[in-house]
Amino acid sequence: MTSTDASPLPARPRLIATDLDGTLLPDDKVVSARTIAALANAEKAGVEVFFVTGRPPRWMDVVSAHVHGHGLAICANGAVVADLHDGGKVVRVRPLPRDAARDVVQALRDAAPGTTFAVELTTGISYEPGYPRFDLDPGATIDTAEELLQDDADATTDPTAASAPGESGAPVVKLLAYHPDLTPDGFLTLARTVAGDRAEFTRSSPSALLEVSGLGVSKASTLALCCAERGISSDEVVAFGDMPNDLEMLSWAGTSYAMGNAHPDVLAAASGRTVTNNEDGVAVIIEQILARL
Incomplete structure (x- = not known):
């Protein structure tokens, strides 16, 4: 299965925000060659890629070799922003009192x-x-x-x-x-x-x-802060996710995709649907985006 549900893509997306486990990562936690190529090609085309995950910074070694221009990751469901070019150094904290x-x-x-x-x-x-x-x-x-x-x-x-x-x-x-x-x-x-x-x-x-x-802390709210600092609007963001901790991010982004393996609430909330994490569902959509540019 390689087809996806139709979903209108922005004419010129500026940022891709993707969850990791169950989304970008297959079940064996090894990023596929197809996905690695898609991430690199997106940034070559001027589209930034943000990893937005529930993982803490110290668990980001699964993708740290595949960051390109920006090097930042939103971790712990929005509570931490880490610089993956600097060993996962924490650069922003939104704590739980x-x-x-x-x-x-x-x-x-x-x-x-x-x-x-x-x-x-x-x-x-x-x-x-x-x-x-x-x-x-x-x-x-x-x-x-x-x-x-x-x-x-x-x-x-x-x-x-x-x-x-x-x-x-x-x-x-x-x-x-x-x-x-x-x-x-x-x-x-x-x-x-x-x-x-x-x-x-x-x-x-x-x-x-x-x-x-903490109250108000989510993947979506921290992604919105990071995008505002870069002058990027929600309409210019394409987001991917599979579980309830992705819901706010998928609703905030102008275009969003639920993985084929996603929780029912995520399938209902996203504007589009791609294939499963084990079928490179994120890469499938990135390739479509780049083909339209």
Whole structure:
């Protein structure tokens, strides 16, 4: 299958914004030769490419070799902007205040007993004892969320400030909440109901794993900031995604594509549809864009 649903493309798109996991990346997490060529050709044609992901900067090695002119990536669902030409150096932080994070923890403990948490800082991640750990972070600190969030510092918002991994004074960029029994969408709805006034809730995992950011922080809002700095309007952006954490970005962009493997809400929200991540769906559309230029 190589066809795509018809979707009007801007006459001269200036920026492509693409999610990674389930979108640009195939399931084996190795960027295909076709996709590498499409990304390079887009930038040669004067179309910037932004990677916009829930991943933290330290997990961007999967694509860091394939950035070209701009070299910036929007990470942690909009909480961090990193320079991939400089080893993933953090250049902008939009943190989750620690008091709001503590309120979310308490609200979810009350509403969904059995929830466990992880705290993602600009310096690394820490887990509660029962939280399912990521293979990419084997040396993480283990403690309760309340202890991990006890420091009110939040003052270390200078993205260039040096801190040790897991240091409590570093900005919180994302709180992660996992429940072993609830459905993913049911858990998301519950969390937004009990604590939606304290933080932003989304998800990108097939399990009941929620990603929590500061109010107003999303892939879309940070992408909008970065585009405004470059004089790029939403009508000049083509976006790609597959999961609920992409919804705001796909709605904001003038033209958007859901992957063939996307969540039903994403398929409904996007203006177009391409083939799956394992079929180079992003590259298919980039090739069409470049053929029209």
